[in-house]
Amino acid sequence: MMSNILKKTTLSLVISGILAANANAAITDIIISEYVEGSGDNKAIELTNTGSSSYTFPSNIELQYSSYDNQIRTPDGDNILEGLTIAGGATVVIYNSAADAALSESIASSATAVIAASYDEQSYYSLSFNGDDHVAIIDTDTNTTYDTIGTDGTYWGSGQTLRRRAGEGDSTPVQSSTYSSSDWEDFGEDVFDDLGTATYSEYEEVVASTCSLDTQTTIAEIQGSDSASPLLAAVLSLLKVIM
Numbered sequence: 001m002m003s004n005i006l007k008k009t010t011l012s013l014v015i016s017g018i019l020a021a022n023a024n025a026a027i028t029d030i031i032i033s034e035y036v037e038g039s040g041d042n043k044a045i046e047l048t049n050t051g052s053s054s055y056t057f058p059s060n061i062e063l064q065y066s067s068y069d070n071q072i073r074t075p076d077g078d079n080i081l082e083g084l085t086i087a088g089g090a091t092v093v094i095y096n097s098a099a100d101a102a103l104s105e106s107i108a109s110s111a112t113a114v115i116a117a118s119y120d121e122q123s124y125y126s127l128s129f130n131g132d133d134h135v136a137i138i139d140t141d142t143n144t145t146y147d148t149i150g151t152d153g154t155y156w157g158s159g160q161t162l163r164r165r166a167g168e169g170d171s172t173p174v175q176s177s178t179y180s181s182s183d184w185e186d187f188g189e190d191v192f193d194d195l196g197t198a199t200y201s202e203y204e205e206v207v208a209s210t211c212s213l214d215t216q217t218t219i220a221e222i223q224g225s226d227s228a229s230p231l232l233a234a235v236l237s238l239l240k241v242i243m
């Protein structure tokens with residue numbers, strides 16, 4: 001009898017262990033699906049779980065921004081992601097606690113709304129990017145960048161609402177450790193109507209450069225053997241067209 005109980009207990013532990021493992025999707029399923037850099041404190045990041053099961057963030061996964069890789073925190077100073085669960089296919093919207101009501105009230109009721117620190121609350125550990133900071137999902141144990149948007153030092157995102165584009169063939173977008181502006185569509189400043197809903201913009205094909213070495217002009221050809229370049233007339237007529 002005793003051994004039967006033990007066996008059942010062991011079995012149920014094994015089963016619950018398997019269920020727990022299956023219940024947690026991989027971090028690689030989590031993408032940044034929308035970025036809001038609006039007026040004042042209207043800042044938000046929408047994350048979407050593209051997997052089919054739920055995912056809970058451990059303490060070593062952080063949402064970071066800026067060239068200093070600042071951890072974005074709760075108003076109380078905790079890692080904004082730690083312990084946060086996103087159901088399969090669902091989104092969470094993380095937004096600045098000082099954002100306008102127009103932003104917070106726009107978040108879809110089906111999504112989880114998470115309040116992040118304002119600058120007054122956590123200074124550089126708040127959700128206070130201003131368009132010249134990258135934002136990324138980082139594993140601080142392995143220093144892995146799972147997904148990122150933007151670059152540091154140029155104003156690529158000021159006054160913009162950027163939604164992730166679908167992949168080729170309308171496929172679900174996947175994480176990228178490097179930023180490509182062609183992966184995002186801008187909807188303008190203070191546009192909040194898709195927060196909390198994972199709507200992907202249309203895939204945009206990147207046209208590769210077709211510059212080839214054998215069609216280029218060499219320096220010797222430009223200089224020529226006389227005092228004036230043999231290409232001078234061509235350059236002057238080109239300038240006329242441009243001006």
Ligand SMILES: [Ca+2]
Pocket residue numbers: 066129130131132133
């Ligand atoms: Ca900045």
Ligand SMILES: [Ca+2]
Pocket residue numbers: 033034046163194195196197198199
């Ligand atoms: Ca959205």
